[in-house]
Amino acid sequence: MKIYLNGVEVEATENESVGTFLLKRRQQVLRKTRFNDQPRGMFCGIGVCFDCIVTIDDIANQRACITQLRSGMRIEVTS
Amino acid sequence: MSRTIIVGGGPSGMSAAVEIARAGGDAIIIDSNPRLGGQYWRHAPVAKFSHDGERFFALQEEINRHPGIEVRAGTQVWRASYQEGVATVWLNDGTSLTSETLLVATGAYDRSLPFPGWDLPGSMTAGGAQAILKASGALLGRAVFVAGTGPFLLPVAASLVEAGVKVLGVLEANRVNGWVNHLGAIDLRKMKDAARYFKILSAAKVPIRMGYAIIEARGDGRIEEVVIAKVDRNFTVKPGTVEVHKCDAIATGWGFTPDLTIAHSLGVSTDVHPIDRSVVVHVDAFQESSQHGIFAAGESTGVGGVDLALTEGRVAGIAIAVQRGLISTVEAKNRSVGLASERTKIRKFADALLSVYKIREGWRSWLNPETILCRCEEVTFKQVRNVVHDLGASDVRTAKLLSRCGMGMCQGRVCGRMVADVIGAEIGTPATDDELRGIHNRPIANPISLQTLADQGQ
Amino acid sequence: MKTADVVVIGAGVVGSSCALIMAEAGLKVIVVDRGPIAGGTTGAGEGNIMVSDKEIVPEIELAVRSRNAWFEIADRIGNNFELQAKGGIALSRTDAGMAGLRKLASHQNAHGIETIEVDGARLRELEPHMNPDIETAIHYPGDGQCQPMLSAAYFLRTVRHLKGEVWQRTEVLGFSKDKDGSITGVRTSKEEISTRYVVNATGTWAGDIARLAGSELSIMPRRGFILVTTPAPKLIHHKVYDADYVANVASDSPELQSSAVVEGTESGTILIGASRERIGFDSRINMAALERLAKQAISVFPVLSKLELLRVYRGFRPYSPDHLPVIGEDAKVKGLFHCAGHEGAGIGTAPGSGELLTAMILGKPTFMDATPFLPKRFQGVA
Ligand SMILES: Cc1cc2nc3c(=O)[nH]c(=O)nc-3n(C[C@H](O)[C@H](O)[C@H](O)COP(=O)(O)OP(=O)(O)OC[C@H]3O[C@@H](n4cnc5c(N)ncnc54)[C@H](O)[C@@H]3O)c2cc1C
Ligand SMILES: Cc1cc2nc3c(=O)[nH]c(=O)nc-3n(C[C@H](O)[C@H](O)[C@H](O)COP(=O)(O)OP(=O)(O)OC[C@H]3O[C@@H](n4cnc5c(N)ncnc54)[C@H](O)[C@@H]3O)c2cc1C
Ligand code: FES
Numbered sequence: 074m075k076i077y078l079n080g081v082e083v084e085a086t087e088n089e090s091v092g093t094f095l096l097k098r099r100q101q102v103l104r105k106t107r108f109n110d111q112p113r114g115m116f117c118g119i120g121v122c123f124d125c126i127v128t129i130d131d132i133a134n135q136r137a138c139i140t141q142l143r144s145g146m147r148i149e150v151t152s
Numbered sequence: 153m154s155r156t157i158i159v160g161g162g163p164s165g166m167s168a169a170v171e172i173a174r175a176g177g178d179a180i181i182i183d184s185n186p187r188l189g190g191q192y193w194r195h196a197p198v199a200k201f202s203h204d205g206e207r208f209f210a211l212q213e214e215i216n217r218h219p220g221i222e223v224r225a226g227t228q229v230w231r232a233s234y235q236e237g238v239a240t241v242w243l244n245d246g247t248s249l250t251s252e253t254l255l256v257a258t259g260a261y262d263r264s265l266p267f268p269g270w271d272l273p274g275s276m277t278a279g280g281a282q283a284i285l286k287a288s289g290a291l292l293g294r295a296v297f298v299a300g301t302g303p304f305l306l307p308v309a310a311s312l313v314e315a316g317v318k319v320l321g322v323l324e325a326n327r328v329n330g331w332v333n334h335l336g337a338i339d340l341r342k343m344k345d346a347a348r349y350f351k352i353l354s355a356a357k358v359p360i361r362m363g364y365a366i367i368e369a370r371g372d373g374r375i376e377e378v379v380i381a382k383v384d385r386n387f388t389v390k391p392g393t394v395e396v397h398k399c400d401a402i403a404t405g406w407g408f409t410p411d412l413t414i415a416h417s418l419g420v421s422t423d424v425h426p427i428d429r430s431v432v433v434h435v436d437a438f439q440e441s442s443q444h445g446i447f448a449a450g451e452s453t454g455v456g457g458v459d460l461a462l463t464e465g466r467v468a469g470i471a472i473a474v475q476r477g478l479i480s481t482v483e484a485k486n487r488s489v490g491l492a493s494e495r496t497k498i499r500k501f502a503d504a505l506l507s508v509y510k511i512r513e514g515w516r517s518w519l520n521p522e523t524i525l526c527r528c529e530e531v532t533f534k535q536v537r538n539v540v541h542d543l544g545a546s547d548v549r550t551a552k553l554l555s556r557c558g559m560g561m562c563q564g565r566v567c568g569r570m571v572a573d574v575i576g577a578e579i580g581t582p583a584t585d586d587e588l589r590g591i592h593n594r595p596i597a598n599p600i601s602l603q604t605l606a607d608q609g610q
Numbered sequence: 611m612k613t614a615d616v617v618v619i620g621a622g623v624v625g626s627s628c629a630l631i632m633a634e635a636g637l638k639v640i641v642v643d644r645g646p647i648a649g650g651t652t653g654a655g656e657g658n659i660m661v662s663d664k665e666i667v668p669e670i671e672l673a674v675r676s677r678n679a680w681f682e683i684a685d686r687i688g689n690n691f692e693l694q695a696k697g698g699i700a701l702s703r704t705d706a707g708m709a710g711l712r713k714l715a716s717h718q719n720a721h722g723i724e725t726i727e728v729d730g731a732r733l734r735e736l737e738p739h740m741n742p743d744i745e746t747a748i749h750y751p752g753d754g755q756c757q758p759m760l761s762a763a764y765f766l767r768t769v770r771h772l773k774g775e776v777w778q779r780t781e782v783l784g785f786s787k788d789k790d791g792s793i794t795g796v797r798t799s800k801e802e803i804s805t806r807y808v809v810n811a812t813g814t815w816a817g818d819i820a821r822l823a824g825s826e827l828s829i830m831p832r833r834g835f836i837l838v839t840t841p842a843p844k845l846i847h848h849k850v851y852d853a854d855y856v857a858n859v860a861s862d863s864p865e866l867q868s869s870a871v872v873e874g875t876e877s878g879t880i881l882i883g884a885s886r887e888r889i890g891f892d893s894r895i896n897m898a899a900l901e902r903l904a905k906q907a908i909s910v911f912p913v914l915s916k917l918e919l920l921r922v923y924r925g926f927r928p929y930s931p932d933h934l935p936v937i938g939e940d941a942k943v944k945g946l947f948h949c950a951g952h953e954g955a956g957i958g959t960a961p962g963s964g965e966l967l968t969a970m971i972l973g974k975p976t977f978m979d980a981t982p983f984l985p986k987r988f989q990g991v992a
Contacts, residue, residue, distance in 0.1 A: 101273045102373065107530075121262075126561065
């Protein structure tokens with residue numbers, strides 16, 4: 074299936090979370106922090122810490138680690 | 153009577169559901185994960201377990217077979233309430249459910265301690281490293297350290313080794329002598345597990361260093377090296393023992409924090425655990441809380457591992473069946489043979505582990521003024537000290553509200569306890585039991601779309 | 611025994627404003643609170659410093675002076691409390707509603723509040739994300755915002771630097787009086803303080819203190835919820851509210867009332883307030899209130915449908931029977947001064963209230979005629 078990563082179409086497989094999908098693509102950094110512009114990636118891996126938040130289908134602050142990839146999904150990461 | 157609501161589809165929730173099903177009852181399991189299994193049985197959809205898959209498949213098979221059990225996976229409870237004997241949960245798909253019986257099986261998450269650089273990409277919790285590996289084979293890095301305290305560090309390091317990660321060391325901050333024997337005291341399975349982990353680690357020549365900790369992580373935009381040091385029995389760094397090592401990731405874990413968010417919203421009484429001061433649901437012998445019809449099992453009643461979670465889940469499931477009039481108390485007794493003593497035995501063992509792998513106060517000496525305590529709001533140690541010493545905050549809540557520590561998206565799940573300890577130390581009196589309870593007060597358990605909320609009113 | 615010129619009971623924004631202004635005037639002040647600093651309604655307020663929702667002349671005068679006093683304080687002690695002159699926008703989508711707003715604006719204008727009617731194009735400049743179906747509104751450049759808890763904390767810090775004291779976790783147990791019934795001291799759970807002046811700034815609980823001193827005062831709680839969204843890049847620049855809000859404040863019906871007051875904060879979260887219910891101190895969450903606030907906010911800013919609710923907080927606004935604050939000396943107990951009952955405006959109007967009270971205690975002229983605020987209006991004394 075296809076998804077859109079920062080507007081670019083990429084091939085993805087089902088049954089994978091956004092977070093692990095990106096990590097496998099060596100995309101460790103998922104966002105920059107609001108105040109100090111520091112890079113962050115996944116920390117807790119289970120939806121608790123909200124460090125892995127990215128924009129998914131225009132909705133901000135979605136936890137990459139617990140969001141499953143869907144065909145056509147649009148993911149915005151800042152790195 | 154409406155079907156029982158089970159919040160959490162981990163070992164405890166699953167085993168409770170099976171008991172309810174066996175008694176001819178019905179239940180709905182809600183879990184935010186896409187699949188059943190909780191933290192322990194986190195797995196890819198085409199399940200491939202390194203071990204202990206049989207128990208999972210047996211439970212899953214029985215749940216799937218029984219028409220009375222519905223599994224709503226990939227769904228979060230964002231709010232829960234209890235009024236006049238009825239529990240209501242609101243789900244992030246915009247629906248809500250009510251029932252006279254509800255099981256809190258929300259489990260636990262890694263407890264974390266801060267140190268300079270713990271917020272760098274490449275730094276994960278031990279459970280998180282394990283979770284992404286189990287769920288999809290993702291690796292947190294290529295050359296990593298596993299550090300913290302607790303028996304859980306070993307399986308994490310072993311899984312990473314098996315997955316081909318170079319584990320540069322397992323650093324256990326506590327000094328634990330003869331702990332394999334300790335584990336052996338409980339049952340053969342634990343003993344075998346531990347022996348297996350040691351075998352994997354020693355085959356890979358992974359150094360296991362007792363009394364060591366990661367005290368700093370460094371790197372330009374991601375972890376490039378760590379500073380490790382020998383610590384004394386109080387976790388204070390021993391002078392002259394500092395080493396710097398290259399690595400690209402770290403997994404740190406300091407035991408677990410029971411997730412009390414839903415329990416707190418339901419208004420159940422809680423205990424503060426005498427050993428580690430974690431807040432746990434107070435339950436009776438039947439796993440029923442102070443609120444009639446609200447039961448709790450697994451880590452939410454105290455961290456004890458998968459076997460305790462399974463046992464408590466069964467006890468709760470049987471008790472729920474009795475309360476719903478599905479089986480008699482005599483029948484319940486027959487179904488419960490051995491459960492109570494099993495529970496006592498494991499609980500005792502779990503408490504012994506908690507004492508051995510306690511977090512000692514000296515960890516605060518690893519902080520420097522610029523160390524981030526609250527990852528969400530980027531609040532530093534210095535800022536927290538400032539609201540106490542300059543602005544006169546004299547309790548945890550005020551310090552939090554004035555510094556924004558714990559006010560971010562995780563709602564203090566990660567930093568709440570640790571910040572309470574820091575503030576307690578700065579003020580000079582430890583956080584009270586009620587202050588520790590207050591950390592779990594999150595009326596909105598998970599963020600909910602404003603649109604979903606607005607549509608609910610229609 | 612400790613002595614003080616004035617004992618202020620209550621370390622909320624009102625008490626700390628009084629304490630700050632009195633300490634700056636050279637008085638020795640001791641602030642006493644049974645809880646922590648800013649642990650009452652101040653810790654649950656939104657931080658709007660509004661001139662735009664004021665209708666009654668004395669309230670307008672108090673709000674206008676207070677608004678300016680906020681900025682003067684920031685100049686004096688430093689703006690460590692996120693004070694901003696962000697401006698407000700009041701809107702209505704009905705002709706009748708707009709007519710009401712225009713009428714109010716011209717009334718306010720006559721009493722010193724700057725009001726500008728803006729058309730759709732200008733509105734889009736001020737708030738690019740506002741629903742395009744909103745074609746006209748009133749812009750209030752004078753509306754401001756602060757972080758209320760930080761404000762109280764920094765005010766009290768200054769009080770301490772001016773040789774004042776702040777006693778947290780100290781319960782007021784009673785008052786000592788002389789033969790004439792004038793206050794001579796305050797008995798607390800720590801020790802007695804000898805003083806001739808007491809300021810009752812205990813907000814929702816002010817009636818209890820009045821009773822303890824042998825008088826009476828009717829201050830009641832009015833519950834309100836505020837929704838806090840997950841953080842977002844700056845989407846909303848003013849405090850934006852619809853006309854219903856103003857109607858709500860003056861309303862006398864106990865059932866749920868709500869209308870969206872939407873604003874962004876420094877930390878990136880967006881606050882959506884504020885519901886109003888008079889149901890005593892019931893802290894349970896009312897789902898209907900949350901749903902209504904969410905719906906109303908989205909109707910003003912459709913972009914909010916892409917955001918999530920993160921937290922809800924709730925507080926109890928202290929209100930008096932005529933919805934005006936109670937500021938001045940008790941009609942029965944000499945030396946007891948009340949400064950309470952500011953309802954949904956206590957943050958905005960705290961500095962002006964502190965100035966009035968300080969002038970009264972020092973026997974100096976007040977910046978406005980404070981008669982409408984005097985406690986005697988409820989105390990059976992003409
Ligand atoms: C990240 C992590 C990894 C772990 N890995 C291992 C391991 O490899 N080996 C081991 O022995 N132990 C592991 N543990 C320890 C684990 O806690 C126990 O072994 C066991 O899983 C506890 O079972 P439980 O039923 O109490 O809770 P859990 O297994 O934690 O299950 C709780 C479930 O509730 C769900 N939940 C919680 N709140 C909500 C909500 N509001 N809405 C919807 N769903 C909700 C969670 O998603 C979760 O699936 C791990 C713990 C963590 C935190
Ligand atoms: C949801 C909500 C939103 C609001 N938004 C705004 C807004 O945007 N703008 C605005 O201007 N206002 C707003 N308000 C109103 C504002 O918060 C209040 O008017 C204001 O905080 C009142 O301050 P206070 O100092 O009088 O009371 P409090 O902050 O309640 O302080 C009273 C203090 O007295 C102490 N106390 C009580 N009894 C005793 C005793 N016996 N002995 C010792 N100490 C005692 C308490 O512990 C407390 O600290 C809002 C209120 C709510 C609930
Ligand atoms: S990594 Fe913690 S929430 Fe996703």
